[in-house]
Amino acid sequence: GQQVMQIPQYQHVQEGEDFTTYCNSSTTLSNIQWYKQRPGGHPVFLIQLVKSGEVKKQKRLTFQFGEAKKNSSLHITATQTTDVGTYFCAGPGSARQLTFGSGTQLTVLP
Amino acid sequence: DTAVSQTPKYLVTQMGNDKSIKCEQNLGHDTMYWYKQDSKKFLKIMFSYNNKELIINETVPNRFSPKSPDKAHLNLHINSLELGDSAVYFCASSQVRTYEQYFGPGTRLTVT
Secondary structure (H helix, E strand, O other): OOOEEEEOOEEEEEOOOOEEEEEEEOOOOOOEEEEEEOOOOOOEEEEEEOOOOOEEEEOOEEEEEOOOOOEEEEEEOOOOHHHOEEEEEEEEOHHHOEEEOOOEEEEEEO | OOOEEEEOOEEEEOOOOOEEEEEEEOOOOOEEEEEEEOOOOOEEEEEEEEOOOEEEOOOOOOOEEEEEEEOOEEEEEEOOOOHHHOEEEEEEEEOOOOOOOEEOOOEEEEEO
8 A cells, every 4th residue: 555654753953953854655646735743732734735846835844746746845944943743744545545654753952 | 613623632441441532523524534643643544434435444443433423523433442542533624625634633542
């Protein structure tokens, strides 16, 4: 079945440093979504990418979808303590369900 | 207004018991889901359901059963609880066309 892997699993950064998480799918994706889960909270939808090579920005967050539509990345510029949480990518799998990546847990040290 | 709600928020019970978790969405979505999140934050789909079709992840034990009284509700019933069932369970909903998931606040289940 489809697998979606994310690296790194954990990342500690100093506040103000940049952060990137990478997502790789074993199959070509029609689209990819990103979610953020704050500690103790629930996953919240951030964005969806659809087109090959697409790049979207949300303030300090930059999302990219690979040319082959099998990988994606999320880059945060100048992290803040409010960026703490787990970031998930997710892609449609079989049976009209989303397959979530393994997640990257981000810690931002003040 | 809460979009996706779950009750209870916390559930502590003993092995062998049967329990239910309730979920309601007021977004008018046509598909609802149950996810299990373990201690390492892995998020796994358990079920997806719309008014026509129930899709069960093949790894889910048949002790778990979803029950949907109507389009806005999808409850999760668990029989004969085991220690390994301890996790956070999230309900979610979406329009099947977009897959964008709206999650409930989660239910932390602890089996002792």
